[in-house]
Amino acid sequence: MKMSYTCMRSVLIKCMFFSVITMVGNASAEVGYAEKAELKIGFIKLTDMAPLAIAYEKGYFEDEGLYVTLEAQANWKVLLDRVIDGQLDGAHMLAGQPLGATIGFGTQAHIITALSMDLNGNGITVSNAVWEEMKKHVPMQDGKPVHPIKADALKPVIEKYRAEGKPFNLGMVFPVSTHNYELRYWLAAGGIHPGFYAPEKGDTSGQLQSDVLLSVTPPPQMPSTMEAGTIYGYCVGEPWNQQAVFKGIGVPVITDYEIWKDNPEKVFGVSSEWAEKNPNTHIRVVKAMIRAAQWLDENNNANRPEAVKILAKPNYVGADEEVIANSMTGTFEYEKGDTRSVPDFNVFFRRNATYPYYSDAIWYLTQMRRWGQISEAKPDSWYMDIAMKVYRPDIYAVAANELIAEGKVKRKDFPDFASETGFKPPQTEFIDGVIYDGTQPNVYLEKLTIGLKSTDQL
Amino acid sequence: MFSPTKQGGMPEWTQLWRSLMKGEFHSVKVVKILHQVGLPVIGMLVFVMIWHLGAQRIDTSLGVFPGPLEVAEQGQNLYAEHVAERGKEAGFYQRQEVRVAERVLVDPGYKPVLRDYTGSATFFDQILTSLATVMSGFLLASLIAVPLGIVIGLSSSMHAAINPLIQIFKPVSPLAWLPLVTMLVSAIYTSDDPMVAKSFVTSMLTVSLCSLWPTLINTSVGVTSVSQDLVNVSRVLRLGWWSHVIKIVLPSALPMIFTGLRLSLGIAWMVLIAAEMLAQNPGLGKFVWDEFQNGSSQSLGRIMVAVFAIGFIGFLLDRAMLSLQRWLVWDKQSAQR
Numbered sequence: 001m002k003m004s005y006t007c008m009r010s011v012l013i014k015c016m017f018f019s020v021i022t023m024v025g026n027a028s029a030e031v032g033y034a035e036k037a038e039l040k041i042g043f044i045k046l047t048d049m050a051p052l053a054i055a056y057e058k059g060y061f062e063d064e065g066l067y068v069t070l071e072a073q074a075n076w077k078v079l080l081d082r083v084i085d086g087q088l089d090g091a092h093m094l095a096g097q098p099l100g101a102t103i104g105f106g107t108q109a110h111i112i113t114a115l116s117m118d119l120n121g122n123g124i125t126v127s128n129a130v131w132e133e134m135k136k137h138v139p140m141q142d143g144k145p146v147h148p149i150k151a152d153a154l155k156p157v158i159e160k161y162r163a164e165g166k167p168f169n170l171g172m173v174f175p176v177s178t179h180n181y182e183l184r185y186w187l188a189a190g191g192i193h194p195g196f197y198a199p200e201k202g203d204t205s206g207q208l209q210s211d212v213l214l215s216v217t218p219p220p221q222m223p224s225t226m227e228a229g230t231i232y233g234y235c236v237g238e239p240w241n242q243q244a245v246f247k248g249i250g251v252p253v254i255t256d257y258e259i260w261k262d263n264p265e266k267v268f269g270v271s272s273e274w275a276e277k278n279p280n281t282h283i284r285v286v287k288a289m290i291r292a293a294q295w296l297d298e299n300n301n302a303n304r305p306e307a308v309k310i311l312a313k314p315n316y317v318g319a320d321e322e323v324i325a326n327s328m329t330g331t332f333e334y335e336k337g338d339t340r341s342v343p344d345f346n347v348f349f350r351r352n353a354t355y356p357y358y359s360d361a362i363w364y365l366t367q368m369r370r371w372g373q374i375s376e377a378k379p380d381s382w383y384m385d386i387a388m389k390v391y392r393p394d395i396y397a398v399a400a401n402e403l404i405a406e407g408k409v410k411r412k413d414f415p416d417f418a419s420e421t422g423f424k425p426p427q428t429e430f431i432d433g434v435i436y437d438g439t440q441p442n443v444y445l446e447k448l449t450i451g452l453k454s455t456d457q458l
Numbered sequence: 459m460f461s462p463t464k465q466g467g468m469p470e471w472t473q474l475w476r477s478l479m480k481g482e483f484h485s486v487k488v489v490k491i492l493h494q495v496g497l498p499v500i501g502m503l504v505f506v507m508i509w510h511l512g513a514q515r516i517d518t519s520l521g522v523f524p525g526p527l528e529v530a531e532q533g534q535n536l537y538a539e540h541v542a543e544r545g546k547e548a549g550f551y552q553r554q555e556v557r558v559a560e561r562v563l564v565d566p567g568y569k570p571v572l573r574d575y576t577g578s579a580t581f582f583d584q585i586l587t588s589l590a591t592v593m594s595g596f597l598l599a600s601l602i603a604v605p606l607g608i609v610i611g612l613s614s615s616m617h618a619a620i621n622p623l624i625q626i627f628k629p630v631s632p633l634a635w636l637p638l639v640t641m642l643v644s645a646i647y648t649s650d651d652p653m654v655a656k657s658f659v660t661s662m663l664t665v666s667l668c669s670l671w672p673t674l675i676n677t678s679v680g681v682t683s684v685s686q687d688l689v690n691v692s693r694v695l696r697l698g699w700w701s702h703v704i705k706i707v708l709p710s711a712l713p714m715i716f717t718g719l720r721l722s723l724g725i726a727w728m729v730l731i732a733a734e735m736l737a738q739n740p741g742l743g744k745f746v747w748d749e750f751q752n753g754s755s756q757s758l759g760r761i762m763v764a765v766f767a768i769g770f771i772g773f774l775l776d777r778a779m780l781s782l783q784r785w786l787v788w789d790k791q792s793a794q795r
Binding site for chain 2: 033037038045056059062065067068069070072073074078085087220221223224227243247248249312313314315317318319320323
């Protein structure tokens with residue numbers, strides 16, 4: 001409790017600090033004009049880049065006096081490098097990227113985020129051949145598999161492959177990606193060891209002591225890589241799971257909503273240097289994106305069909321409308337023909353989806369520690385410090401308050417900024433039933449069966 | 459690299475047309491018409507037929523392989539998208555003007571700046587980008603290769619010194635140069651407000667590095683093989699080095715230089731598409747790669763449109779070089795080679 005108090009105090013101080021600055025800068029206490037009007041923002045072709053596309057197409061960026069060019073990037077590494085060297089002003093990032101970069105796993109750079117772009121939105125897909133084997137071990141009801149499907153059903157398949165001397169390869173999109181941690185969480189919950197990282201020994205493959213071999217593939221290339229037989233399955237965002245169904249090359253077995261209900265997914269990341277140089281610009285970008293997120297979830301997803309049309313354009317996601325529509329409009333097709341309703345597959349605004357929670361940041365840090373990306377045990381206070389260094393609800397609060405004052409959003413849709421601690425209450429909805437309390441990362445790590453415990457070292 | 463209608467060529471075509479226009483039907487032999495017009499048309503038709511029938515049988519995971527009809531449809535789509543984008547651009551500038559005017563009213567210290575359109579590049583924009591890149595890369599390569607080739611051709615010691623380097627660097631693929639060039643450009647070409655984009659410089663330099671060799675080699679060979687009689691004439695007239703190069707060497711080496719330039723331009727165009735694909739630099743190569751990544755049911759058709767555009771532009775570039783050669787070279791026969 002002490003920790004959440006410190007954190008709350010810091011938010012308050014930062015809020016006050018910002019409002020003072022803005023008052024001095026402008027008599028009417030508004031955010032000043034953007035320091036940099038022409039921006040280039042990077043994204044990866046995934047449906048959860050939608051807030052950027054909508055903010056552009058609906059003119060929300062222009063309303064803030066920003067002239068934004070949206071540019072698709074080849075993969076997450078290129079995207080991060082270009083944000084660091086300044087070719088991009090900001091980008092659609094994996095929630096783990098700003099954290100990983102700030103603590104120096106992979107590339108070292110101080111990246112911050114003031115906005116979470118969405119909740120959920122990923123799935124795990126396996127190839128047809130693996131599904132045929134796996135299906136024998138899945139409980140059935142009325143001829144259809146009972147969801148959520150646990151990795152327990154995959155375990156015998158992996159054992160069979162290993163007995164035949166074939167390594168079981170799975171794809172994920174980046175070492176610090178949500179997908180990597182979700183895939184690992186799901187596998188580990190089914191008793192399959194996904195492998196450790198040991199950066200202190202120069203081993204960043206993440207395959208030490210593993211039952212399966214996880215490797216990196218850029219999202220849009222997942223279906224074709226699986227089709228080529230290089231990987232037997234993957235964890236990726238939409239539309240690349242539904243694409244596998246439409247192409248008839250694989251079967252999605254679980255969505256991340258079922259692994260951890262309302263898990264944080266992408267964030268809008270900028271370098272801290274850029275944010276210091278362009279505070280007004282940053283606030284204005286966040287404002288435009290909050291409006292876009294609100295538009296996406298408005299009236300029970302009423303605008304989603306229009307959003308699908310926009311995303312299907314070749315310069316955004318570019319996949320077929322029907323493929324994108326599947327998940328964006330609240331359904332998900334598992335096996336061909338087995339379409340089920342998943343209304344919260346993509347959440348952009350409701351349930352404070354845009355607010356950057358410290359507890360979300362700390363969950364990612366616990367997973368980095370769990371799989372050895374953080375090689376040494378760290379005290380709870382370290383987790384707090386990093387979360388506060390990277391996640392910036394203070395900037396978010398300024399942007400949201402501006403929008404409330406302008407009458408563009410409603411106060412009831414946001415947390416009460418004065419009393420919000422940045423910690424969600426302990427979360428119970430994980431697939432293995434383990435409870436996560438963001439204020440006690442080390443206690444949480446002890447509860448997870450597979451993975452490094454507080455004092456373990458490889 | 460040579461034009462496909464090796465024996466026919468433009469002159470006969472134009473003669474044929476001229477006679478037809480003048481109504482001199484008697485001078486046009488039916489057989490000749492069949493040969494000149496009929497055979498290419500038949501070739502085309504057979505190709506389209508085989509394509510049409512073959513495409514239907516190939517089922518990819520992105521749907522049936524696109525036949526001629528789908529490709530034509532995608533061509534129209536790309537044009538429609540281009541027109542739509544230009545419409546959006548006009549709207550963008552209008553809104554911007556209003557916004558700037560409003561700001562000037564409340565913020566008198568503000569100096570209005572017109573921001574460029576931020577929309578996406580259409581297929582036709584990408585073609586223009588690629589053309590600009592290939593021409594600058596090719597020009598740079600020629601500016602280096604022709605003078606260097608002359609020097610190497612004139613001096614056997616220079617030739618001995620430089621030849622090994624040429625032989626080693628000539629076969630290097632653009633894909634090997636690209637990472638080096640990219641890192642070099644980002645290290646050296648730094649400015650807050652660059653005149654041209656880094657990606658443009660990277661593509662251009664890669665194109666130059668790969669396309670300079672044929673011009674260099676052909677120029678030096680052309681210069682070495684200047685007729686001994688002409689060299690003797692130059693000696694008798696006691697021409698200086700400079701006049702010797704301008705009056706004797708260049709005119710006789712020009713056909714070979716142009717053969718080199720045509721080869722270089724062909725290579726430059728091929729290298730550029732590969733470089734754009736790999737480095738994600740704007741242009742037709744990026745267009746192809748983006749469409750492949752999108753993996754929509756229209757993607758293959760759109761890639762096919764790009765393939766035809768790339769081929770057609772390559773053909774036009776070669777023709778343009780040929781016309782330039784005809785215009786410049788005294789030995790008109792040599793242009794047929």
